[in-house]
Amino acid sequence: MSDIHANGDVIGAQTGEAGFGDYVALLKPRVMSLVVFTAMVGLLVAPVSVHPFVTFTCVLFIALGGGASGALNMWWDADIDQVMRRTKGRPIPAGRIQRGEALGLGLALSGLSVIMLALAANILAGALLAFTIFFYVVIYSIWLKRSTPQNIVIGGAAGAFPPMIGWVCATGSISVEAVLMFLLIFMWTPPHFWALALFMNSDYEKAGVPMLTVTHGKRVTRNHVLAYTIALVPFALAAGFTSIGGPVYLAVSVLLNAGFLWGAWRIWTRNEITAEADGYATEKAVFKFSLLYLFLHFTAFLVEAALKSYGLGGW
Template identity: 75%
Template sequence: MTDTSARQFEGEARFGDYVALLKPRVMSLVVFTALVGLLVAPVRLHPVEAFAAILFIAIGAGASGALNMWWDADIDARMRRTAKRPIPAGVVEPGEALAIGVALSGLAVVMLGLATNLLAAALLAFTIFFYAVIYTMWLKRWTPQNIVIGGAAGAFPPMIGWAAATGSISLEAVLMFALIFMWTPPHFWALALFTRSDYAEAGVPMLTVTHGRSVTRAHILAYTLALVPVALGLGLTSIGGPIYLAVSLALNARFVLGAWRIWRREETEAEADGYRAEKLFFRDSLAYLFLHFGALLAEAGLRMLGLGGATWL
């Protein structure tokens, strides 16, 4: 952090720079999965309470992003993918990012507790702590399993949404968490396959750097196969149904096929076509998660209309 902090910051930060500090793309995924967790829960919140809950979960996610950028400014400056972020670009000072992250964290946790319940607030506080401290400050720079363990931070939002509505945690909430948790490694390892040099130059012990691309390809296939029963199992709970199961079967078939193709590829083949299959798998992984949660939302909509799907568990 010393080298980055010592840089001369030129120009004046604009509103968009502070928005970028909150990682809006990541925040959008957090908001969507948290919203689904809230809406599929068996307890209906007042629209104002529901809006407040999602707003403060989003603020908490943004706070985590700001704290991550503050601590990782030195790494971001050495990676092409992140070099234009506000701190390494020299438009936001590290101290500002830290202050914004801490202030928004406190605001989000306190206000979520007041708007909903203490369990939801506690889960949000733990999520921010886990992402900013356990993952960003420790795991990311220490172990090639960083994204496996650290993936828990991104898996909590639907559980927080469920807790905000019900004041409790159930099997459904745990399986929504598990779906994102198991999805995270193949998603990020696919990215790491075609951005390996970035992580290597930044000194981040991503699996592609410490064990090579061949081992990473095998890990992607293994985690994808382990993800399938979790995804399908969610469809057998009270929030699942025929629509979700049909969507999940199609998505998992495509995802497993993509992981199989990646595993069988030789590195020379991947280099020759510019990691085309790996990039396609990465894009598919985004659709995979979005469509699974979208299907849960569709099932919830049918139940609200009195056309609810079947429940097996």
């Protein structure tokens, strides 16, 4: 290897020269996929038909707004990300991107996505997207995440807004259907994340994030998983009786809620000795099931909408 190569390597490491993929990683593409799916469902199940290109544009900019808040979250949480095993490979803790770059990219994309969504759909949709970004970055990341074990409960609202924004893109207003789609994700978030926290405890503890498992212990967290799952059920079922629901949705929802309740019950009946003995198998299974739970609920909304176009579905 020549000196020039050696010097080049040193320079490369010091400047943290990032590739295009690193900037994409700042936008949390995996979280974006959930945003894309739920926003698209919110838009497609609305009773107003939207031109496919406008639909595409709206979903793209809702996703970009989600990505922008992801970049701003990584800017603020760089110190936590450095400590946690799950996040220390992210572009900022890995040294490939500077914190200031993430801040700049996040702010620029936030402005772009809000303005473009307002132009493509309507002002209310743009305003809701702006509020979502503000809520996720300021209320959740900057304020609640490090100060209260209820961080997940309130912060979950940020992830619950996309289907509502999708609905508003099509209809221009907020209705009971949009609110129930919001509540479905909002109420689902706590048991979903607490199931994760039960087997990821050491990471949160190390980073000093006051997750319920860290501040109140796993017994209390198990109680909370069961309580919040019970609280989730009526909202999930209620959506089945609105204009976006129907027999198919209701049947799917009853089965999924029965499964989630059963899982939460099993988590509640276990203790640390039994959980550690099988490597948190139940907690991991319930966490995976909770992902399926949300995905299938929104798929059922889509199925009802598709059936309606053939004169079927709905009540």
